[in-house]
Amino acid sequence: MSARSPVTCHILDTQFGKPAANVAVTLFRLEGGGSSFNSLAESVTDADGRCTTLLPPQTLMAGTYKMHFATKSYFESTGRETFxxxxxxxxxxxxxxxxxxxxxxxxxxxxxxxxGS
Structure with a gap:
């Protein structure tokens, strides 16, 4: 088992070429025979746009997962609209x-x- 979160993420705002800080991130796992996603963890990207401590070090089960990034509030905080x-x-x-x-x-x-790696 690794000494870090088994799932991490990084967001880069390509318009500015800078990290996207303070974006809420939620990790889900598909359950119930593929009928619903259950939330496993929530966090927020740091000043470098990374979320490296989403989960404590552990071994996750094989399966289908989903990362949800709450981008609207990030863009609103920078004075921009988003699609x-x-x-x-x-x-x-x-x-x-x-x-x-x-x-x-x-x-x-x-x-x-x-x-990524």
């Missing part, structure tokens, strides 16, 4: 021994993600 009130990234955690890093490259009218 996306939130962003959700659904991913399969297939190997519980691995670390899963979810980067979000964000602007007011687009976003992209990838599996």
């Amino acid at each position: 996306f009130p939130f962003v959700e990234i659904v991913f399969d955690l297939k190997n519980p021994d691995q670390h899963y890093h979810i980067p979000l490259l964000l602007s007011a009218f687009s976003y992209t993600t990838y599996r």
Whole structure:
């Protein structure tokens, strides 16, 4: 088992080329035979746009997970409007021994993600 959260994230505001701080992040796991997501953890990105302590060090079960990023309040705090009130990234955690890093490259009218390291 790793000595860090098994799932972490990082948000970069690509319009400014700077981290997106103070964005609420929630991690969910798909339960009930695929019928509903249950909340596992909540946190907020730090000054570097990272959420590295979302969960305590542990081994998660393989399954389908979802990261919810509350982007509307972030954009409002910077005086900008956004097309996306939130962003959700659904991913399969297939190997519980691995670390899963979810980067979000964000602007007011687009976003992209990838599996980070």
